[in-house]
Amino acid sequence: MWSYLLRNILQRLVVLVIISFLAHTVVHLAPGEPSEVDPSNPRMKAEDVARIRAAFHLDDPLHLQYLYWMRDLFTGELKSFKDSQPVLPKIWRRFLNSLPLFVCATLIVWSLSFPTGIHAAIRRGSLYDRTTTFLAYTFISIPGFFLSYLVILWVVNTLNVPVIGMQTFGMEDAQAVYRWMDRLWHLVIPSFMSAAAGIAVLSRYVRSQMLEVIGQDYIRTARAKGLPAETVMYRHALRNALLPFVTMFGFLLPALIGGSVIFEQIFAWPGLGRLGYEAILARDFPVILTLNFIAAALTLVGTFLSDILYAVVDPRIRLQ
Amino acid sequence: MPTLSGPLLTISDLRVSFFTDRGEAPAVRGVSLTIPAGQTVALVGESGCGKSTVALAITRLLSDPGRILGGQVVFKGRDLISLPEPALRAIRGKEIGMIFQEPMTSLNPVFTIGEQIAEVLYVHAGLSKRAARLEVLRLLEKVGIVPAARRIDQYPHELSGGMKQRVMIAMALACQPDLLIADEPTTALDVTVQAQILELLYALQQELHMAILLITHNLGVVAQFAQAVHVMYAGKIVEQADVHSLFQHPLHPYTRALLKALPRPGHRAERLAAIAGTVPTPFQYPPGCAFASRCPDVRGHCPTAEPPLTATDPSHKVACWLHERSVPP
Amino acid sequence: MADFTRTGVLAEPLDLPTPETPLQEVWRVFRKDKLALASLGVLLLLLVVAVAGKVVTEWIIVMNPETVRLPEKFKPPLSSASADLLLEADLPPFGVYLLGTDELGRDVFARMLQGAFVSLSIGFIAVGISVLIGVILGGLAGFYGSVTLGFISIDTLIMRFTDIMLCFPTFFLILTVVALLPPSIYNIMIVIGLTSWMGTARFVRAEFLALREQDFVVAAQALGLPAWRIIFYHMVPNAIAPVLVSATIGVASAILTESALSFLGFGVQPPYATWGNILADGKDFIFDAPWLFFIPGFAIFTVVLAFNLVGEALREALNPKLRRR
Numbered sequence: 001m002w003s004y005l006l007r008n009i010l011q012r013l014v015v016l017v018i019i020s021f022l023a024h025t026v027v028h029l030a031p032g033e034p035s036e037v038d039p040s041n042p043r044m045k046a047e048d049v050a051r052i053r054a055a056f057h058l059d060d061p062l063h064l065q066y067l068y069w070m071r072d073l074f075t076g077e078l079k080s081f082k083d084s085q086p087v088l089p090k091i092w093r094r095f096l097n098s099l100p101l102f103v104c105a106t107l108i109v110w111s112l113s114f115p116t117g118i119h120a121a122i123r124r125g126s127l128y129d130r131t132t133t134f135l136a137y138t139f140i141s142i143p144g145f146f147l148s149y150l151v152i153l154w155v156v157n158t159l160n161v162p163v164i165g166m167q168t169f170g171m172e173d174a175q176a177v178y179r180w181m182d183r184l185w186h187l188v189i190p191s192f193m194s195a196a197a198g199i200a201v202l203s204r205y206v207r208s209q210m211l212e213v214i215g216q217d218y219i220r221t222a223r224a225k226g227l228p229a230e231t232v233m234y235r236h237a238l239r240n241a242l243l244p245f246v247t248m249f250g251f252l253l254p255a256l257i258g259g260s261v262i263f264e265q266i267f268a269w270p271g272l273g274r275l276g277y278e279a280i281l282a283r284d285f286p287v288i289l290t291l292n293f294i295a296a297a298l299t300l301v302g303t304f305l306s307d308i309l310y311a312v313v314d315p316r317i318r319l320q
Numbered sequence: 321m322p323t324l325s326g327p328l329l330t331i332s333d334l335r336v337s338f339f340t341d342r343g344e345a346p347a348v349r350g351v352s353l354t355i356p357a358g359q360t361v362a363l364v365g366e367s368g369c370g371k372s373t374v375a376l377a378i379t380r381l382l383s384d385p386g387r388i389l390g391g392q393v394v395f396k397g398r399d400l401i402s403l404p405e406p407a408l409r410a411i412r413g414k415e416i417g418m419i420f421q422e423p424m425t426s427l428n429p430v431f432t433i434g435e436q437i438a439e440v441l442y443v444h445a446g447l448s449k450r451a452a453r454l455e456v457l458r459l460l461e462k463v464g465i466v467p468a469a470r471r472i473d474q475y476p477h478e479l480s481g482g483m484k485q486r487v488m489i490a491m492a493l494a495c496q497p498d499l500l501i502a503d504e505p506t507t508a509l510d511v512t513v514q515a516q517i518l519e520l521l522y523a524l525q526q527e528l529h530m531a532i533l534l535i536t537h538n539l540g541v542v543a544q545f546a547q548a549v550h551v552m553y554a555g556k557i558v559e560q561a562d563v564h565s566l567f568q569h570p571l572h573p574y575t576r577a578l579l580k581a582l583p584r585p586g587h588r589a590e591r592l593a594a595i596a597g598t599v600p601t602p603f604q605y606p607p608g609c610a611f612a613s614r615c616p617d618v619r620g621h622c623p624t625a626e627p628p629l630t631a632t633d634p635s636h637k638v639a640c641w642l643h644e645r646s647v648p649p
Numbered sequence: 650m651a652d653f654t655r656t657g658v659l660a661e662p663l664d665l666p667t668p669e670t671p672l673q674e675v676w677r678v679f680r681k682d683k684l685a686l687a688s689l690g691v692l693l694l695l696l697v698v699a700v701a702g703k704v705v706t707e708w709i710i711v712m713n714p715e716t717v718r719l720p721e722k723f724k725p726p727l728s729s730a731s732a733d734l735l736l737e738a739d740l741p742p743f744g745v746y747l748l749g750t751d752e753l754g755r756d757v758f759a760r761m762l763q764g765a766f767v768s769l770s771i772g773f774i775a776v777g778i779s780v781l782i783g784v785i786l787g788g789l790a791g792f793y794g795s796v797t798l799g800f801i802s803i804d805t806l807i808m809r810f811t812d813i814m815l816c817f818p819t820f821f822l823i824l825t826v827v828a829l830l831p832p833s834i835y836n837i838m839i840v841i842g843l844t845s846w847m848g849t850a851r852f853v854r855a856e857f858l859a860l861r862e863q864d865f866v867v868a869a870q871a872l873g874l875p876a877w878r879i880i881f882y883h884m885v886p887n888a889i890a891p892v893l894v895s896a897t898i899g900v901a902s903a904i905l906t907e908s909a910l911s912f913l914g915f916g917v918q919p920p921y922a923t924w925g926n927i928l929a930d931g932k933d934f935i936f937d938a939p940w941l942f943f944i945p946g947f948a949i950f951t952v953v954l955a956f957n958l959v960g961e962a963l964r965e966a967l968n969p970k971l972r973r974r
Contacts, residue, residue, distance in 0.1 A: 015813050022813075026826065137961075141901065141954035143908045146946040149932060215383070217425040223381055224420075225440050225491065226413030239430050258820030262909055276821060277913065280828045288825060292817065299816040315475040316429055341681055 008307065012300045019296045020289070024066045027285055069289060078286050080279075087286050091275065091294065097166060098260055098271030100183075104191035106252060109198040116199070117206025118241075121214065122233055132203065139200035144259070148193045148266045155189060162186050165268045190267040194259055206241070213241040243314050247306045257295045327354040328499055328531050329378070334391035336370070336377050338602075345602035347373040347386070349555035352629075355499065360525065360532040362542040362563075364578075365552035368599060371535045372421075374552075375503045378533075379412050396498070414444040417492030421504040423484035427476035433487045434472035440494045459490040464520060482513035489520065496528055503535045518545060539582060543567060551575050554599060554610035557629060561636040571638040573615045609641070617642055678966040685962030688955035695952055699769045702762030712742055714763045714922055718754030723938045725749050726757075749940045751930065757944065764922040764945070768952075771838050771907050771923065772900035778842025780896050783849025784885070786811070790850070791857025792880060808854070811847050819844050820909065827910060832918045837910065841903050848895050856888035890967040897960035901953040908949055924949050 053059055056079075057068045072078040078087040120129040139147075155161045162168060167182050174182070213219065214237055222236045260273030272291065279287035311317045336348040347370040355361045363371045376382045378393050378400065393400040395416065400408060412418075420426045428436060437459060438452040447455065453472070460468035463486040476484060485505060492500055502521065506514035522545060525532055534546060542549055543563060550560040551572065559572040570576045577595045597614035600606060606613070612622040622641055629639040680686060706714050720734045726749040730740050741747075741756050748757035786807050794804030823840050830836045860866060861884075869879045908925030910916040912932070917923045924945045931941035 011809075015809065015816065019813055019816060023817075027829065137954055137957055138950075141905075141957050142950045143905055143912075143928070143946065143953075145909065145912050145932070146928065146942075146950070149935065149942070153935065217420065217422055218428040220381060220383070221420065221426045221488070221491075222428065224379065224412055224418040225443070226409045226411070227439065227443055228409065231443075236428055236431075240428070243430075255818070258818040261821060261824060262912065265913065277824070280825055283829070292821065292825070295818045295821065296816045299818075303816075314430065316477050341678065 005308075008304060012304060016293075016297055016300055020070070020293050021066065023289055023292045023296075024069065025062065027288055028062055028065065069286065072286075073290060073293070078290065080284050080287050087290050090287070091272070091290060094270065094272045094275045097269065098264070098273065100187055101191055101194065101260065101263075101269060101271060104187050105194040105198070108191055108195040109202055112195075112199050113202035114206055117203040118210055118233075118238065120203070121207045121210030124211065129207075133207075136200040136204050139196045140204075144193065144197060144262055145266055147196060148263065151189060151193060152266075161189055163189050163267055166270065190263055190269060193266075194263045197259075198255070206245070209241040209244060210237065213237045216240070243310070246309045246313060247303075252302065257291075328357040328396065329355040329533070330392075330394045331374070331378070332392040332394070334374065334377060334393065335389040336373050336382065336386060337389055338385045339387060340385050343603050346555055346605065347602060348377065349605075350391070351552070351555075351557055353550050353557065353560065355531050355533055357498065357531050358525075358529045359547045360534055360545050361548045361550065362534045362536060362546035363550050363552060364536060364539065364542055366537055366599065368602075369552045370555040371552050372503050375418070375501050375533065375535050378501060379416055379418065380408060381412075381418075410444070413440050413492075413497075414495045415497050416499045416501065417495075417497040418501045419485070419488045419492050419503065419505050421507050423481055423488055423508065426488060427484055429476055432473050432475055433479070437487065437491045437494055440491055444495045455494070456490075459494055460487075462524075463487070463490045463493075464516075465490070481509050482517065485509060485513075485517055486520065489517075489524070493524060493528065493530075497530065499531045499533065500525075501533045501535070504537070505534075506541070507536070507538075514541075521545075539578060551578070554605060555602070556610065556639065558611070558640070559636075559638045560629070561633075565633065565636045569636070571632065571636065571643055572611075572640050573617050573642070574611050577614075609639075675963075675966045679962050682958075682962040682965070685958050688958040688962075691951065691955040692959060695765065695769065695955070698762065699765040702764075703766040706759055706763040712756060712759035712762070713739075714755060714759035716755060716759075718750065721746075721750050721754040722752055723750065723934070724754075725938070726940050726944075748944055749938070751927075751938070751941050752934060757927070757941065760922040760927055761924065761945065761948065764924045764927055767834065767917065767921060767923045768904055768907065768925065768949075769900075771834065771841070771917075772903040774838045775841035775845070775903040776896050776899040778839060779844075779846040779899060780849055780892060781846075782842070783846035784853050784892060786846070787850035787853025788857055788880060788885070788888075791854040792861060792876070792884070794854075794858065804854075807850070811850055814844070815847050817844070820906070823906065824910065824913065824915060827915045832915070834917045834921065837907060837917065841906055845899060845902070849892055849899075852891040852895065853888055856891065857884060860884050860887055891964075894960050894964040894967065897956055897963060901956035901960070904949060904953055904956075 057065055060068070069078070073088075076086065076088055079085065080087050080090065116132055120132050123129055152163045156163055162182075162185060166186055167179070168186070172179070214233075219232060219237055222232045227236075257272060257276075260269075260271055261277050262273070263269070264271045264273040265277060275287065276291050278284075279291070330352075331354070332352050334348055334351045335346070338345040338347055349370075351370070351374055353361065353363070363374065365371045373382070373386065376386075377388055378395075380388070380400065382388065388401060391401065395411070398407075400411070403411075427433065434453065434456050437456045438447075438449070441447045441452040441455055442449075445452075456472060457468045460466075460471060465471050465483055465486050471479070471483075476487075479487065489505075500521075505521070506517050509517065518541060521532065524530070532545075534541070536542060546563050548560070548562050549566045550557050551566075551574065552558065553574050559566070559570070559575050566575065567579070570579055574595075577593070580593045581595060583592060595614055600610055600613065606623050608624040608626055609615070609622045612618050615622065619641055625641070627639045627641045627644060629637050630644065631637045632643055706712055716739050718735060718739055721730065724746050726747060728746055728749065730744050730746060741759070746756055746758065748761060751757055751760070790804045790807040794802060796803050798806070823844055826840045827837055830840075866879060866884065869883055904924075907916055907923060908928055911923065911925035911929040914929070916926050916929065919926070928942065928945040928949065931938075931943075931945060935942050
């Protein structure tokens with residue numbers, strides 16, 4: 001068992017290295033210079049440009065730049081091209097801002113999708129099923145920012161829910177309780193909007209998994225044994241239907257990071273997505289690459305945990 | 321076991337159809353049969369004739385496009401078709417046990433076999449976990465799964481097909497039901513294992529004085545174990561008799577064709593006598609006898625007039641114009 | 650005893666229904682979903698509109714989406730053009746702005762027509778690329794999977810590569826590449842295509858792995874048929890079902906991605922109109938000229954919904970296991 005784990009971890013490390021290399025190559029091969037050292041930037045004098053280029057190793061061959069990046073990343077010395085601030089603390093701060101949004105959105109998605117999907121499967125063809133199906137398709141098909149703006153328009157005028165930023169301006173001086181409530185209030189709309197498409201997709205998937213399991217022979221056996229309907233559904237069927245979802249945990253993270261770019265832009269949320277967006281605009285390679293690297297690393301960790309979890313819950317896999 | 325005054329199970333004019341998007345497919349078109357207590361009754365027919373549907377309909381285990389349209393299934397004095405769900409559930413697994421054709425997929429892969437057998441005991445016998453576990457060990461040994469203590473905590477995928485079927489039998493018999501419905505219990509198993517499973521069923525039947533409804537397409541099995549046989553074709557019973565009469569004096573052309581089609585050991589280099597033609601599609605059954613298109617003795621009125629099931633003998637009934645006294649107009 | 654191997658003599662022949670072809674069966678099941686049928690109609694209409702739009706706005710210019718009419722800006726839909734302020738050539742057809750004008754006085758209807766074609770073509774080409782890559786890689790992995798190149802098998806190599814691609818946050822990757830490359834519609838199509846083939850590859854590989862074991866493939870090999878013929882004539886048609894479904898849904902997803910890119914400013918650049926960038930421009934004028942935001946948004950929603958519904962109905966129709974019979 002340990003050899004399996006070790007091999008798994010090693011494989012993932014190799015993948016991580018390959019990803020970092022690919023990302024590095026792609027980013028550096030693209031045309032366009034970091035704004036600081038762009039020859040057309042009027043604010044920079046020629047000698048400053050030369051100095052900065054030397055400091056950031058921008059004229060060195062590609063593989064050397066990669067090594068420099070890796071070295072600086074792991075020693076914590078990596079500096080942003082945009083403002084020469086250390087990259088890791090910057091990312092960390094923004095990550096802390098994004099975290100409540102991620103956590104809230106994930107909680108909403110997973111806690112709403114399962115009951116909806118399961119209920120729709122058990123009552124297949126009913127009004128509930130047809131309604132939730134239609135709603136799901138609606139949320140999948142509507143552009144995220146379109147829906148967000150619609151909701152913002154409605155919510156700001158009628159319900160007075162805040163939709164900009166993480167906290168109300170000037171709240172820093174208020175008491176802790178009020179500050180925290182304000183933050184929570186600010187979390188509501190962005191997390192629901194981030195979660196909308198996820199709920200739609202996941203609940204459909206839950207429904208189809210449940211339906212497939214309900215059609216299996218062993219469910220018929222369970223009914224033939226005279227078990228009550230709830231036992232058949234929630235013990236026999238659900239246990240089997242839930243298995244694939246364990247593996248989906250790992251892929252949550254890239255989706256969240258990708259989606260956060262849009263939603264953080266709409267709601268002016270100073271998080272990771274926005275950091276990435278600003279870095280792209282400024283061609284801030286270290287930040288872009290590090291974000292990609294961290295996202296990939298987190299995904300690999302996530303899928304690793306999923307693999308382990310899957311082996312735990314599915315007895316058929318355990319013995320291998 | 322108290323003796324009943326009448327048969328254990330009586331099916332009267334059972335009708336089941338499948339409502340698909342291609343229309344209605346009548347799978348069971350007025351089937352009647354009785355199962356006396358302690359006896360083995362065989363329901364024979366080729367794939368698609370509706371025999372499995374009859375088995376599922378008895379305890380209302382049919383799934384969606386299938387619906388019971390009419391008829392009665394009287395079990396120990398009560399009609400199962402109209403029984404409310406909770407009462408039916410009390411009978412399923414406790415008084416009527418069922419085993420299915422595909423042992424590979426009939427067991428839940430995420431629970432141990434011990435848990436799955438014990439479940440029946442929790443629900444119907446109210447046993448505690450400890451008492452149930454002991455009983456499960458006893459049952460496993462009885463169905464021939466040894467060493468029981470090692471197997472009880474194993475998962476279905478760790479067992480062979482034959483063992484899985486034994487587990488199914490243990491599950492079905494845990495509460496000592498009066499009737500066991502066995503839907504093609506050996507079809508999916510190897511030949512050597514088939515014999516073992518059948519021997520096991522026979523032994524358990526003797527011990528528990530249990531009736532068995534044996535659904536099969538294997539006439540050899542029928543000859544060995546059944547006391548009464550019902551032959552089904554295209555949703556209807558075309559002949560029913562006690563096993564000796566059926567094999568010695570088959571009356572219906574279909575039955576005779578089935579018996580003729582059995583390969584006989586010792587006769588080499590003979591062409592197998594297949595039955596020409598195919599079963600009519602359920603979406604378009606002819607108004608008359610469904611076997612007419614393949615019958616070597618077909619008469620002019622056969623395709624249009626439905627022959628009724630009539631007795632030529634106290635224990636032998638057949639639905640065929642060849643054996644009717646009155647000819648339809 | 651009668652000879653049972655001969656058929657009996659019948660009074661009249663029986664009328665057996667002719668079995669339907671797989672295509673007929675798929676269509677029959679598909680037809681049952683009324684919503685999907687309606688969506689198919691919408692998509693066909695969209696195709697017509699897109700082609701007509703391209704013709705009308707670029708080839709035989711009846712309406713010019715690029716005409717700037719500053720005095721006419723922010724006119725609501727169905728308002729008539731002020732003939733006295735404009736040149737003859739700048740007047741919209743019938744003298745009416747069907748969907749109003751935008752901040753530069755451009756006819757929104759004309760822009761939407763032009764955008765229809767562009768948005769659709771982005772969707773189709775991006776999906777085309779992703780399907781091509783997915784089928785090739787998935788097919789290779791499934792068919793030649795056990796062949797080893799040195800120490801690693803083709804299957805493992807391709808699957809690891811797929812896993813690597815799945816680890817990238819897709820939208821972030823697209824954004825990065827599109828932002829760093831010179832802005833061009835082709836870049837967007839190619840990038841979306843290059844980052845969405847993974848699902849198709851997995852489906853195709855799974856199907857091929859299953860198909861390869863089936864008897865008809867072994868029979869074909871026994872007959873000495875060359876591998877490429879077995880793959881393309883025999884296996885691909887059987888594996889095509891999930892690919893078709895994910896392609897349909899993929900077009901919807903590509904259109905949404907394009908609109909998200911436009912929202913962030915990295916989509917197709919002016920003067921080309923796509924529904925995505927019309928929507929993105931419109932968001933600045935939600936209060937002053939709400940039609941600039943709602944019309945493209947609603948259009949994208951309808952089209953994407955139609956693709957999704959058709960895709961799902963196709964999935965039901967093509968998969969015998971999922972069907973309700």
